[in-house]
Amino acid sequence: MKKSMLDSPHRPYVNINSNTFTTRKSLSDRTFYGLIYLMTIVAIIVTLYPFLYVLSISFSSVEAIDQQKVILFPVGFTLSGYKMVLQYQELWVSFYNTLWYTVVGTVLNILFTCLAAFPLSRPRFFLRRKLNFFIAFTMYFSGGLIPVYMLITSLGLYNTRWAMVLPVLVITFNVMICRSAFEGIPNEIFESANIDGANDITMLFKLAIPIIKPTLAVLTLYYAVYHWNNFFSALLYLGKQDLQPLQMFLRRVLIMASPEVMQKMGGSMSTSALAVSTLQVRYVSIVVSILPIVTIYPFIQRYFVKGITLGAVKG
Incomplete structure (x- = not known):
């Protein structure tokens, strides 16, 4: 048993390095996808907010528009x-x-x-x-x-x-x-x-x-x-x-x-x-x-x- 371990001294070393490499790779992947998701969320907010603002203004009262109270949601809902x-x-x-x-x-x-x-x-x-x-x-x-x-x-x-x-x-x-x-x-x-x-x-x-x-x-x-x-x-x-x-x-x-x-x-x-x-x-x-x-x-x-x-x- 000891002889077989001596005959293949690099085997445990390869396994340890492989696990370490896999861990590092998964961490880098998580970081990369996290940045992608963050950029996607920012892009969605940037593109969606003007439409929501227009929609909110269309449903808000004239007084709320005049006082600039409308930011995201309608204020003083009216048709x-x-x-x-x-x-x-x-x-x-x-x-x-x-x-x-x-x-x-x-x-x-x-x-x-x-x-x-x-x-x-x-x-x-x-x-x-x-x-x-x-x-x-x-x-x-x-x-x-x-x-x-x-x-x-x-x-x-x-x-x-x-x-x-x-x-x-x-x-x-x-x-x-x-x-x-x-x-x-x-x-x-x-x-x-x-x-x-x-x-x-x-x-x-x-x-x-x-x-x-x-x-x-x-x-x-x-x-x-x-x-x-x-x-x-x-x-x-x-x-x-x-x-x-x-x-x-x-x-x-x-x-x-x-x-x-x-x-x-x-x-x-x-x-x-x-x-x-x-x-x-x-x-x-x-x-x-x-x-x-x-x-x-x-x-x-x-x-x-x-x-x-x-x-x-x-x-």
């Missing part, structure tokens, strides 16, 4: 700000316009994105490489604002709803994501469907699209958020106020601080009360404008990781 904003007719017209642009635009975006991405993902498509190059080229170079404006006006789209939808029918980056997702589908599936007599349209709508639903869910959110927040196109192409989206109304309230808008909302309020209420109206308008898109997000949030990785992994 007067929401009543003031929601009774304004222009808000509902703008809300309907934004809803129309978002729903119609997103549906057309997803449809034409799939129609553009599917042929580009098929190796047997003879123009695949050339079209991929020209599509990727538009990600870095564009014709500029003035030529696009002249094109929109020459096509008769100025002051029409389609000026908010047709110029952004597809977004190049989203086409690339969708193409990668289609490329991740095993080619044997399409070969089997082709043997059974399925054409390209059938393979697209019956096979390819159902397989990449998580990716399409992510692209749907991307397009919907874009249409919901889009105000620059309306600023350029929509001169009629009854066609302008909610973001244009919000822009007038926030940036321009339109006196006629505030006076219509405030009614017969005094000048001092109206000045304080202006801040509350702005924050209420922010909450009203982002609430619909925020309520939709949790329902498709679970598709995010799967949708992005599906378009990135080649199987």
Whole structure:
């Protein structure tokens, strides 16, 4: 027994060093993850506090806002700000316009994105490489604002709803994501469907699209958020106020601080009360404008990781 211990004198030494190394490694890992969690908590607080502050101001009384008592939670809870904003007719017209642009635009975006991405993902498509190059080229170079404006006006789209939808029918980056997702589908599936007599349209709508639903869910959110927040196109192409989206109304309230808008909302309020209420109206308008898109997000949030990785992994 003693001889065997003498024959392997380094064995106990190795075990002791291994345990020590494991202990040190786990301590460093705990320190590293602790710093990561701390940074994450700080980032959450920094990004979440402005939203909570806006929400608290929108539910607080005018007196509490005037005395600057609102820090984190509402003070003097009231819905007067929401009543003031929601009774304004222009808000509902703008809300309907934004809803129309978002729903119609997103549906057309997803449809034409799939129609553009599917042929580009098929190796047997003879123009695949050339079209991929020209599509990727538009990600870095564009014709500029003035030529696009002249094109929109020459096509008769100025002051029409389609000026908010047709110029952004597809977004190049989203086409690339969708193409990668289609490329991740095993080619044997399409070969089997082709043997059974399925054409390209059938393979697209019956096979390819159902397989990449998580990716399409992510692209749907991307397009919907874009249409919901889009105000620059309306600023350029929509001169009629009854066609302008909610973001244009919000822009007038926030940036321009339109006196006629505030006076219509405030009614017969005094000048001092109206000045304080202006801040509350702005924050209420922010909450009203982002609430619909925020309520939709949790329902498709679970598709995010799967949708992005599906378009990135080649199987």
